[in-house]
Amino acid sequence: MPHKPIIAVYPGSFDPVTHGHLDIIMRSAGVFDELVVGVGLNPDKRELFTQQERLELIAPHIRKLANVRAEAYTGLTIDFVQRCRASVILRGIRDAADLNSELQQANLNRMVGGAETLFLSTSDQYALTSSTYIKQIYLMGGGNMQRIERLVPPNVARALATKLGSGRGGIVRRTGIRRRRRSRRSSA
């Protein structure tokens, strides 16, 4: 019987892409016939990089992987999965908290979209890496290149430095985080 190609979508915010995400991409590229990294919009998260910028940060890392591409999408992940003709949704799992929050979504996507979700566990050294955590390091004034490059590739470290400056002053000036905090306090 001819083998039906297995297409997987790896959806996420990738704001920005980290060594943890790239590890999942590299390891799963050998498992599926096609892998689409889906760069989505999460209404619960305030984005730092635009979707286009996030795609550009991923691009050099997948250039040599012939069966991997990255695409931006809006709307429901399951609709994007169907547009890609994928049968698998891939998610990375760092810990029990990740798994807990993923199970319900996986069940829903199977029931309404007929797509199976497969989980790949993180490599040990990336278990504590998240895009949110990296942005927080900057917020706390720890945005020096050496530290950041343990968590993200050099092109992402440079983009973070350009966007946020190196440390506390940069993020406050460029993102207005202090302004938002003040206005929250004054409206309380």
Ligand code: ADP
């Ligand atoms: P985050 O802001 O937490 O990095 P994303 O939406 O970008 O979230 O994550 C996309 C997918 O990648 C999710 O399945 C998430 O669990 C997974 N992921 C994120 N960081 C890692 C990591 N360090 N190791 C393994 N999987 C990860």
